[in-house]
Amino acid sequence: AQPGAAEPVPAPMRDLVWGKLNFLHTTDTHGWHGGHLQEPQYSADWGDYVSFAEHMRKKADMDGVDLLLVDTGDRVEGNGLYDASSPKGKYYYDIYRQQDVDIICTGNHELYIASTADREHLHTVPNFKDKYIASNLDYIDTRSGERMPMAQRYRKFQTKNQKLDIVAFGFLFDFTGNANNTVVQPVRETVKEKWFQEAVREETDVFVVIGHVGVRMPEFQTIFREIRKLNPLTPILFFGGHVHIRDATAYDARSFAVASGRYFETIGWMSVDGELERAARSERSRLSFHRRYIDNNLLGLHHHTGLNATSFLTEHGRNVSAMITKARTELDLDYAFGCAPKTLWMSRSPYPGQNSIYSWIENEVLPDVAVNPRRKDVPRLAIVNTGSIRFDIFKGPFTRDTTYIVSPFLSKMTYIPDVPYAMARKVIKLLNNAGKITASSTPPDNRFMAIPEQLVIHESIINNEVSFASGDDLGGAPQKPLGEGAGQRPRLTEGYTTRDDIGNDGDDTVHLPVNFYVVPNCIQAEVDFPSDGEPETVDLVFMDFITPWVLIALRLLGGEYSREHVQLYVEGTFTELMAGWIEKSWPKRC
Numbered sequence: 001a002q003p004g005a006a007e008p009v010p011a012p013m014r015d016l017v018w019g020k021l022n023f024l025h026t027t028d029t030h031g032w033h034g035g036h037l038q039e040p041q042y043s044a045d046w047g048d049y050v051s052f053a054e055h056m057r058k059k060a061d062m063d064g065v066d067l068l069l070v071d072t073g074d075r076v077e078g079n080g081l082y083d084a085s086s087p088k089g090k091y092y093y094d095i096y097r098q099q100d101v102d103i104i105c106t107g108n109h110e111l112y113i114a115s116t117a118d119r120e121h122l123h124t125v126p127n128f129k130d131k132y133i134a135s136n137l138d139y140i141d142t143r144s145g146e147r148m149p150m151a152q153r154y155r156k157f158q159t160k161n162q163k164l165d166i167v168a169f170g171f172l173f174d175f176t177g178n179a180n181n182t183v184v185q186p187v188r189e190t191v192k193e194k195w196f197q198e199a200v201r202e203e204t205d206v207f208v209v210i211g212h213v214g215v216r217m218p219e220f221q222t223i224f225r226e227i228r229k230l231n232p233l234t235p236i237l238f239f240g241g242h243v244h245i246r247d248a249t250a251y252d253a254r255s256f257a258v259a260s261g262r263y264f265e266t267i268g269w270m271s272v273d274g275e276l277e278r279a280a281r282s283e284r285s286r287l288s289f290h291r292r293y294i295d296n297n298l299l300g301l302h303h304h305t306g307l308n309a310t311s312f313l314t315e316h317g318r319n320v321s322a323m324i325t326k327a328r329t330e331l332d333l334d335y336a337f338g339c340a341p342k343t344l345w346m347s348r349s350p351y352p353g354q355n356s357i358y359s360w361i362e363n364e365v366l367p368d369v370a371v372n373p374r375r376k377d378v379p380r381l382a383i384v385n386t387g388s389i390r391f392d393i394f395k396g397p398f399t400r401d402t403t404y405i406v407s408p409f410l411s412k413m414t415y416i417p418d419v420p421y422a423m424a425r426k427v428i429k430l431l432n433n434a435g436k437i438t439a440s441s442t443p444p445d446n447r448f449m450a451i452p453e454q455l456v457i458h459e460s461i462i463n464n465e466v467s468f469a470s471g472d473d474l475g476g477a478p479q480k481p482l483g484e485g486a487g488q489r490p491r492l493t494e495g496y497t498t499r500d501d502i503g504n505d506g507d508d509t510v511h512l513p514v515n516f517y518v519v520p521n522c523i524q525a526e527v528d529f530p531s532d533g534e535p536e537t538v539d540l541v542f543m544d545f546i547t548p549w550v551l552i553a554l555r556l557l558g559g560e561y562s563r564e565h566v567q568l569y570v571e572g573t574f575t576e577l578m579a580g581w582i583e584k585s586w587p588k589r590c
């Protein structure tokens with residue numbers, strides 16, 4: 001863990017179930033490779049994960065089974081360790097590559113900005129050479145104009161110990177917001193490609209499909225059906241991501257799919273046991289699958305390896321932690337802009353509400369930062385999409401790191417001047433409709449303006465009772481309090497209490513449940529409105545990211561506006577404006 005990180009906390013644990021073929025899975029880490037310095041249950045860092053994987057590989061070797069590491073993209077954007085440097089990722093690429101990942105693919109965040117895609121192609125693809133898979137993604141070299149696969153389309157390899165044949169694919173969902181130096185092929189088209197049809201005819205023991213795709217998204221179903229058509233008995237294992245939740249499901253009795261959360265809070269675990277070798281395969285052979293969502297908690301990592309603070313860290317892991325410390329120091333990530341007077345939640349507290357981060361932005365930040373000196377006398381509606389805010393603010397120092405954790409994007413505030421108020425006031429309602437504004441595919445679903453979790457979670461989840469009290473949340477596993485005296489009831493921390501299609505025993509750590517309140521796709525502040533009556537016209541101010549949705553909404557309301565009408569409203573990114581507001585408005589010291 002990093003110096004200054006919260007001390008890990010003991011908690012009751014569920015053990016990992018090993019099989020013949022085992023996997024560790026990370027997804028949507030978004031630059032959190034230094035761990036969660038303010039949250040004890042997730043405060044291990046990438047160096048600790050390197051140590052963990054080394055021990056787990058050793059155990060696999062000793063037991064004659066196999067362990068593979070998987071990463072399903074969105075490694076960038078969302079934390080100072082990646083975002084605070086110039087160029088972005090100056091330290092991150094070298095830190096990330098220290099983990100020995102066996103199968104890796106791209107997420108949408110590697111592709112929003114052309115320079116990010118360039119760096120992915122320049123650094124991560126060669127760093128992982130034959131491990132990187134890009135089944136439906138091409139890269140365009142903007143200097144030569146040459147279009148090429150981002151990486152190999154699929155990978156066939158043998159596992160180390162049992163020599164199991166694996167055919168692996170690496171997909172991205174049907175993403176359309178990518179920069180023009182990449183091409184994402186819709187999955188339904190990719191599966192018709194000659195190379196894919198040949199790959200699914202390869203003799204193999206297991207198919208592994210990794211993807212920056214939610215395990216309930218249609219893209220995975222399409223791939224599953226296409227492989228299964230020709231391979232009725234072969235195990236097909238899916239590793240997904242993108243929607244930032246812990247989730248698992250099975251598409252049939254010989255398939256299994258796991259998604260492993262977000263922000264390096266979770267290390268996913270999947271194991272498969274039974275007759276995996278194709279020579280032994282028959283209608284009667286049975287497979288068993290297990291999944292665990294491992295909290296990125298140092299004490300939990302000790303527990304799963306049977307080691308302790310003295311024996312856990314490997315030399316390599318320790319060195320990686322030191323690389324992160326050096327980068328964090330050089331980037332001055334602990335520099336505090338101000339002191340947050342209270343915790344502001346994205347989803348744990350209702351919006352509108354006094355503890356909602358969105359109410360804070362709407363009521364306090366926007367009225368101050370949505371100001372264009374030349375138009376300061378024009379009343380305006382300022383709209384921010386809730387997906388642009390990526391994390392909670394904890395009471396205490398608000399640092400350079402926190403800035404990127406909360407608001408990593410380069411989005412700016414843009415506007416359309418002098419929109420009739422009668423029309424402008426109705427825009428927010430259309431943006432906040434569930435589903436799509438129009439039947440056409442552009443812009444995509446309205447929910448893409450909200451946080452990714454809300455692609456899956458459509459209704460608030462309110463836990464009035466602590467399920468641990470009933471004992472059944474341990475899923476029958478023996479209770480193993482770490483660091484507590486015998487007979488003492490362990491103290492529980494708040495955290496994940498996952499229910500997936502397999503049951504409610506997926507989390508490796510028993511937590512107190514937390515609430516999840518759904519929030520609208522967008523929030524809006526009325527700024528400098530007349531004290532009496534309504535304005536005739538307003539400036540419609542909004543994050544540039546949501547321009548396609550705003551234009552469609554206006555069109556539906558009878559306003560013929562196009563991109564030519566959209567102008568920059570305030571200099572600087574929203575992130576810079578927010579950090580500036582904090583510096584000015586919150587006390588410097590805690």
Ligand SMILES: O=c1ccn([C@@H]2O[C@H](COP(=O)(O)O)[C@@H](O)[C@H]2O)c(=O)[nH]1
Nearest residue numbers: 108242387388409448449450451452545
């Ligand atoms: O410039 C941007 C880019 C993205 N967003 C929001 O993020 C989600 C996508 O997040 P994932 O981590 O890829 O799931 C997108 O739907 C937007 O809500 C943004 O606001 N601005």
